[in-house]
Amino acid sequence: MSDKKEIRQRVLFRELPDLSSFSSPPHSLMMETPEGAELCFPQLLNTSCGKPKPPESEAMIIHILMSFIALLTVALNLLVIISISHYRQLHTPTNLVLLSLAVSDFLVGLLLIPIKILLTWVCWFLGEHMCAVRYCTSFIVTIASVGNMVLISVDRYVAICHPLHYPTKVTQSKAKVCVCVCWIGSVLSTSYLLKDLLRQPNRYMSCHGECVIVIDLITGTADFVMNFFLPITAIIVLYIRVFVVAVSQARAMRSHIVSVTLQPSGTGTAKKSELKAARTLGVVVFVFLICLFPYYSPSLAGQDYTVGPSYLSFGIWLMFCNSCVNPLIYAFFYPWFRKCIKHIVTLQILQPDSCEANIL
DSSP states (O other), rough: OOOHHHTEEEEEEEESSSOOSSSSOOOGGGOOOOOOOOSSSOOOTTBOOOOOOOOOOHHHHHHHHHHHHHHHHHHHHHHHHHHHHOOOGOHHHHOOOOOOOHHHHHIIIIIIIHHHHTTTTTTTOOOHHHHHHHHHHHHHHHHHHHHHHHHHHHHHHHHHHHHTTTTHHHHHHHHHHHHHHHHHHHHHHHHHHHHHHHOOOTTOOSSSSSSSEEHHHHHHHHHHHHIIIHHHHHHHHHHHHHHHHHHHHHHHHHHOOOOOOGGGGTOOOOHHHHHEEEHHHHHHHHHHHHHHHHHHHHHHTTOOSSSOHHHHHHHHHHHHHHHHHHHHHHHHHHHHHHHHOEEEOTGGGTTGGGGGOOOO
């Protein structure tokens, strides 16, 4: 990349070399290939990137570990998707949001992690348009995950702070609409953030065999505000409120006293199962924040919008790992998930009327 591109710009998901384009890159981005280097496209001597070198031993260990995590992510999230989709008892508003989150995590393990690993070994030969599709998918999935976390926080807030109104305020139909809005919003947000890439897929190419996304200061700030600052602030505020109310209700239940001063006006005491669900989903949200923070920490620190590839790669890998952690949390805290796994592994799910089985 030229020096002009490195000034006050933020490079997202940069991997060199990465995807390729078959049309000629802009003249200002032409990159000289070291003499004698093996090229991605030998027929394009002056415009081809060099083939990536085999990863070093440390990088190899990371790739093997991430390959295992990808397989585990796909398997566990597929179990979550099958469980919630198949068993009628699990068709609740909360679980519909968890289903949406599992879908986004499943796509991370199925598409994003394998492609990132693969592109450290070989050049990409699918062209500039597939480059744009790949990064659009990455952004859509990531933004949808943030949106799902906000929906989870809102669901727990209503369930704990307004338990009497929860059955009427939070219904399956409303949950489905919210999930659809979340994914549609992710697509629209991605279209805005990557509008330059969508208009001209080879806009930021320096040579054939790489794919680079560059977001300017204004767009990078919009990304930070819309997809990190506002949703994360909402999540933290809602869960602080949930925590305060849950603690007061837990004390009231332990002492068998329900005091009006311990409850929000006009509400009753949340069920023990709701409090447990709030704790479990609180762990999910907390882990998500930890995994998302490193990627946005340069913006939080007020640093330049140029992020080093190695540092950025750490943030991306950490976000990918979060997709595997979520179903592990379900398995640890939710008995119904463990029971569903048993039903699926033992093929009880194939029996007639298995969808009516008692899971809870």
